[in-house]
Amino acid sequence: MATRSMKLPRHPKPRTGARPAPAQGQPSPDTRARILNTAFQLFHEQGYHATGIATILREAGVHPGSMYHFFPSKDALLVGVLEHALELLRPAVMDPAERRTGDPIGRVFELLEQYREGMHAWGCKMGCPIGNLALEVADDNAVARNLVHRNFENWSLAVQKWLDEAGGRLPRGTDRAQLSRFVLTVMEGGIMQARAAGNLAPFDDSVAQLRAYFDALEKLAKSEQERRKARK
Amino acid sequence: MATRSMKLPRHPKPRTGARPAPAQGQPSPDTRARILNTAFQLFHEQGYHATGIATILREAGVHPGSMYHFFPSKDALLVGVLEHALELLRPAVMDPAERRTGDPIGRVFELLEQYREGMHAWGCKMGCPIGNLALEVADDNAVARNLVHRNFENWSLAVQKWLDEAGGRLPRGTDRAQLSRFVLTVMEGGIMQARAAGNLAPFDDSVAQLRAYFDALEKLAKSEQERRKARK
DNA sequence: CCTCCTCTTGAGCGATCAGTCAACTCATAT
DNA sequence: ATATGAGTTGACTGATCGCTCAAGAGGAGG
Structure with missing residues (x-):
């Protein structure tokens, strides 16, 4: 039973003000x-809830209907953003770190x-985009929560790969997956405290402690190896 | 030049619906x-921006004017909440931990x-109330940011006191202030990942790594002491 | 009794929120 | 040439946002 005649024109006025036709209707492929x-x-910059759709539209130079064509809701947009971040992670974060050193x-x-x-560079503001969303939207958007999780997973998986490459420099039996997640833990926890403090000291302190932990692990691995060598 | 006659009654209607006079106007001291x-x-539960004033009023059974009598803005309420948390921290968090063990x-x-x-208990939701606010409001409310910072400081200061009590069990020259902040780092980072994962594994992993670090430190302190003893 | 003063009441404000939709453009397919 | 459909336009909606304020309640001090 189709409800015909339900829809009647909401804009019966033909067009009062003539306008210079600013390239209407043509699809720009990068919208x-x-x-x-x-x-x-x-x-x-502002967080999920603090950012209004109107602001996004203004900054992107896009009209509401256009945005809702691609993303049927603000939540869907969030999901899109997190998928986008997932693709960005390797080229924008891990690759540059790899380029800095081979060790x-x-x-x-x-x-x-x-x-x-x-x-x-940002004056101890903003922090980690994924970490922020993790705490803000994890509880009410399951899909977004899972995507945050996958972003974290990919991050620590890349770190784990480095740890695997380090081979004998870490003690035998080291849980490298767990250790790689620990690196993420230290990063996020350090950034959180740095934001609250308004300076980098807490972050530097956290990294220094992680460094000390790694030094201890490497030292332990070394003495392990020497003991093995001596046994021969 | 006082603008007299500016104000005219906005509620001229005397009272249409008779109501059972539910204890009006009497100040309840715990409002x-x-x-x-x-x-x-x-x-x-919901975050700062996601929580509307109306919800707070409804849940607390308070009227807008009453709330704005104590807190002139939502930001001021946030500041009040963080001051409240500062007072709650020791009795509600640190004291219970101290009651669990003397070590x-x-x-x-x-x-x-x-x-x-x-x-x-919360199904891996909500996380740390201070950590959440740290990431959500640190950038746009300086007073709130500083109060978050002071909450973090008090937290790690209490931990530092414990570390100081541990005395010789940690290596000489251990930066106990830095280490105490590192404990907070691990807690916040672990909780963030647990929320994203929807289970406690990442938190447990982080704590396990911290435990390994502490074990290494204690072991180092022990060998230090034995070396000192042997030198005598 | 009256005057303060703190606190409460609740309708109401303008602004902004996320979201809608009929009309339109235009490249492509037929 | 016509039809199709992806993409665009922008005025519009109802709900909710944070917030206001004149009026009143009731205790304290005179």
Whole structure:
């Protein structure tokens, strides 16, 4: 039973003000990407709930209907942003850290140094875009929560790969997956405290402790190896 | 030049619906506390921006004018909540951990265990109320940011006191202030990942790594002491 | 009794919120 | 040439946002 005649024109006025026709209706192929980039940036700067759709639209130069064509809701936009972040993670975060040094354990701390530089550049504001969303939306959007989780997983998986490459420099039996997650823990916890403090000291302190932990692990691995050598 | 006659009655109607006079106008001395408790809980459950004033008022059974009598703005309410949290921290968090064990280093891990139990009870939701606010409001409310910072400081200061009590069990020259902040780092980072994962594994992993670090430190301190003893 | 003063009441404000929709453009397919 | 459908336009909606304020309640001090 189709409800015909339900829809009647809501804009019966033909067009009162003549307008210079600013390139109407032509699809710009990067609209979706522009929305995604703008939303990602604004969510990072202001948080999810504090960012209104109107702001995203203004900054991206997009009209509401256009955005809702690609993302049927604000939550869907959030999901899109997190998927976008998932794709961005390797080229924008892990690859630069790898380019800094070939030393596998060195890469872990270059990665942290990268975040430090980001924090410094923004005056200890904003922090980690994924971490922020983790705490803000994890409870009420299951899909988004899972995507945050996958972002974290990919992050620590990349770190784990470096740890695996470090081979004998870590003690035998080291749970490298657990250790890689621990690196993420230290990064996020350090950034949180640095934001609250308004300076990088808590972050630097956290990294220093992690460094001490790694030094202890490497030392332990060394003495392990020497003991093995001596037994021969 | 006083603008007299500016104000005219906005509610000229005397009272249309007779109502059973539910104790009107009488000041209940705990109104402020009720607002604070309700707001603290709602900010914890939903976040700051996601919580509307109307919800706080409804849950606390308070009228807007009453709330704005004590807190002139939502931001001021946030500041009040964070001051409230500052007072709550010792009796509600640190004291219970101290009651669990007398062992100073054991207390550190009992504290973490407490947070673990909280997370478990809430199904890995909500997380740390202060940590959540740290990431959500640190950038745009300087007073709130500083109060978050002071909450963190008090937390790690209490941990530091325990570490100081541990005395010789930690290596000489250990930066106990830095180490205490590192414990907070691990707690917050672990909780963040547990929320994203929807289970406690990442938190447990983080604590396990911290435990390994402490074990290494204690072992180092022991060998230090034995070396000193042998030199005698 | 009256005057303060703190606190409460609750309708109401303008602004903004996320979201809607009929009309439109235009490249492509037929 | 016509039809199709993806993408765009922008005025619009109802709900909710944080917040206001004149009026009143009731205790304290005179």
